[in-house]
Amino acid sequence: MTLAPLNLFVAHRGRSSRQHITCRNRCGDACSRPAPNSSDNEYFGDIVAAMSRRSALRVGGVAVLAIGAGSVLAACGTGEKPAATETSISPAAAPDSPAGMRFDSVAVNTEDAVVIPDGYQQRVVIGWGDPVLPGAPVFDIAGQTGAAQRQQFGFNNDFAALLPITGRPDRFLLVVNHEYNSPQFMFPGYDPDAPTREQFDVEVAALGLSVVEVERSPQGGLRPVLGRYNRRITADTPFILDGPAAGADTVKTVADPTGRAVLGTFANCAGGVTPWGTVLSGEENFHTYFGSAEGTALPDPDKAKRYGVLAEPSEHRWETFDPRFDLGATPNEVNRFGCVIEVDPWDPASVPVKHSALGRFKHEGATVHVTDDGTVVVYTGDDERFDYMYKFVSANKIRPGDTAHNMRLLSEGTLYVATLSGQNPGSGTWIPLLHSGTDVAESLVDGFTAQDVAVFTRLAADRAGATKMDRPEDFEANPKTGKVYVALTNNDKRGTEGKPGPDGANPRNENKNGQVLEITDDHAGTTFTWDLLLVCGDPAAADTYYGGFDKSKVSPISCPDNLAFDSQGNLWISTDGNALEGNDGLFAVALDGPNRGETKQFLTVPIGAETCGPVVTDDLITVSVQHPGEGDEYSLDNPLSHWPDGGGAPARPAVVAVWRDNGNIGV
Template sequence: MPLDRRIFLQSGAAAVVALLQPHGASASAAPPQDGRPVLGFTAVPASLRDAVVVPPEYEWQLLYPWGTPTGIAGHPMPAFAPDGSNSAADQALQAGMHHDGMHFFPLASPDRGLLVMNHEYTDEQLLHADGSKEWNAEKVHKSLHAMGVSVIEIRRTRDGWRQVRPSPYARRVHGQTPMRIAGPAAGAAPMRTAADPAGDEVLGTFANCAMGVTPWGTYLTCEENFHGYFGGPKESAKDTTPAQRRYGTVPGSQWVEYWRFEERFDISRHPNEPHRFGWVVEIDPFDPTAKPVKRTALGRKRQESATCTLARDGRVVVYMGDDARFEYIYKFVSHGKVSMAGDGSRACANSRLLDEGTLYAARFDADGRGRWLELVHGRNGLDAGSGFADQAEVLIHARLAADAVGATKMDRPEWIAVHPQTGEVYVTLTNNSQRGDPGKPAPDAANPRAGNRFGGILRWREDDGDAGSSSFGWDHFALAGDPSQTDSGARYPSDDADVFGSPDGLHFDGGGLLWIQTDMSGQLIGKPPYASLGNNQMLCADPATGRIKRFLTAPAGSEVTGCVVTPDRRTLFVNIQHPGESRDDGSATPDSAWPDGAAPGSARPRSATLAIRRRDGGIVGT
């Protein structure tokens, strides 16, 4: 085992031990920390300011904005060009756009670590010097390089956290990085293309949203809205299959014109290429030479979250959401057990665990009970007669398989977090304005509001406190919105909870505090019925007491995402995504110049990573 991976696992020993403990105990109020009560910080009011606002006891530091050199050893370190003139080659060596999920991996001391983060999508108007009116191959390559994953090395100094450049660990994984395909779908006929007749190699990962971390110290990045990058001539849309329509890979519906300049994105010519995206991708952050691996046993969908825990017998369990209206919550349970041996490489010892196991979809019943429904060929009607030739097709078309077994259609399931002491599982359901529309599913017990504008947080407890169980009990932790609006249907676990809407990011720290991040659309922020909620925000909750306090408000038009707390709980890393975005398609003039400009139009807004600390160095959340 490499030294730094061993130190990471030792630093995270408490978390690993918690994973191995039987779960199911009731949560108790978190004890005071550093002599201060939890949630003792001064709550931040809702705000429409174009600024990052944190409690007065805290300070934030700009760490890694879009365009910052990644610091890859032996390579140039091109500086960010404020006019958008960086080349595609430059962008492959810089921070990507629209930072999202991330994790901190400690190195040789608590003051050194690897920060690994996703870059979800691109704003082509900002990415290129002349916008996106005219497409060319260089713009396609730059756009692909602006997504994916960054691995950077950071260290804590007297003045705060600083990036280490160059670093032997630093790496960019992007839309043109070679990677392997593994698991039951590798080599299957629907995965084969002209460029890859074997169906086990693929070029790139993109649309990287939420994430997960394995017990053996690797990073899981999730390919979410991959469908928008595939296209083709509109007239070829008449030939699309039901499966293509179910996944949104239909010619003429693309967001960008990749297909005109990079042939593999033309669905009419290469219909199998989209099957190679929408997976959970495993990356070894400690080895920049290791090829990333797409783990097909976890199913193909618009991946949102790949949260790992352990079953009582030591098998790895991965919880996943599919972030779209009326989609599903999934669970994967490995066949083998995690190797926690103290010698050798745990990454190698556990390299097949995510390739062999059972995928399930969740059904939430009206009585507060639920079941995990197997997505296994030959069971629950998943056979050739229902359109699934083998297990590879079940996984490639996991959405259709979940349809067939009768899983519960949810209101945009996104991030999933597991309580480190009790094992309770929490999921954000961001919203679903179409719930109850004509021809759409009506409200149900798990998704109780028609025209669900504000979303909420649902939680479940696996039977016998075992994550490998086939059944569970569930309830709503919070139904978001403004309770003063009588038709909002909002319900919080305590009367003094600070209100929020459209929860998205979710993270438990080692003390059992739940960090909640929101993603209201830029089109809706500041407008009825969302006006009282202000800009997007981050809150901190103590699940045992139900208290929820607003901790941070974000710049205009931005989303708050990618929360992770260091093992010593003295630094909170947070991502501010797409500041200034006032339209979902990014076509409007940004209404922010954060973090570089004083007023809209004075600078290109940049997504960025923040490091947040108490001014006195104490534990965050107090």
């Protein structure tokens, strides 16, 4: 079949709907600052620059035209409508939709509700302030305390894992990340210039993770149980730092001269589940919780800048209350964050681990694939404009039933970073950065020690010549085919002055809508091939691509973020910052056969919210609804949303379960 060329000489429609207040609270306003990656390792960009100004790229096997910054392509986001006609935004379920996707698509909307297809039901499982531990007080938004929050479900839930309890078919452990605080939407009368000590204590307790036992309710869905596994992990819970960074001078502090005992985890975004039953969580925008007086001298200012760490007051002002967050008083504390952590949810007394062998950067998450011989491969993205894709390959093999052995697998192995070449399809190479052993570690980057690579991974990857990507977020390996999928959320600086222009895997200037990359990887090896599954955005626009599927029959998707798979092998995508004038949502995408690229919206979340952490089973779907009602002109005292409780109640982040009356989600 011959496909018409994609045309990039169009005005794009819309900008990300993420609000400025969300950027401030989540990432310290990184969106408004220059991207931290100023390295000149533009291997892929050099290929494009060497081509003529009207270079031929390929998207999904289709020839396209790419042009440099300053062209009409840079009109993306002006609001000008493409010349093509509008596409239907609510296509009916086609009889030939693949198994798992036979539902009626939800239309684009801006409702203050979770909107689901006809024939389905929903229920809030647990929300901010609900009890997690026995004896937790009733949530009182006007009388919050740190002590109470330590017993209650935390704020801004993101990644979620649903782990079956052996021998209890209707019982599960729900493990949830709490990514960041939005104090303007947490506290009545909040003053960002003068937060109180009690507010600080609440914020420390509201981050981290919640482990909650849940059960299937007679009405459907899930409900929490105050079970023996329940636990809150917070921003001051003790952790063990292992791997090459442990004991490094750059992670030692006065409180921890060993450099091996870290208090807390925060900025936890996506994550993953290991085959041995533990949960991984990625520390992402950790830098936003550290600050200092303006102009404080930092010991390694260039290294700090590469991580977005600046000598200025932080957005949350935590440095006002605890010197470990003061860059002047405790400059090494920030170097102890930005890890993949591992939590054993089956042992509430266990000490979680920070795995420095997987590198230190802004991990969106960490997802596991196991090869036929038992080698463990962990994929993780660095969620920043122009940053990189990584994987870790274990040196040892899984031993079924040996949890102690298996929890060492992520401490010994090789860390790689990706370079991509070609147009589309293209190829790639995994460049080794660091080998971690039982007693010793070896740097594989000239000029870096093993400890340097583990603590300042971004700089080592710069030196290695990694390919700059459009915000690599979640990775997921298809359990049926082994192919790996990567959500590249957006990058509005691509092709702007002084920044790399388009390339095969990142094909658009000022990319507002993102894309999804499909990788066929030699999982334990060093080579892969890639192509583009989706180039997201308005299906009526000439620069979008939906796997070759008829674009008049898809739901429009923008800003892909988290990924999941169903048992049929369909890909499910949640979105963050939809640039198409509607609420964020959850979408199913067919990957094979004549339906490849068919995209259908299963649900939307309330106004101002982001869709996070989808879990997709045959008879139940859960999503985390993060920051409902978060808007620049709003606050707890001036609410945009009242979800989920309705009436005049304040908006609360929460986890929602969706199910079908006949017990089968998508057939």
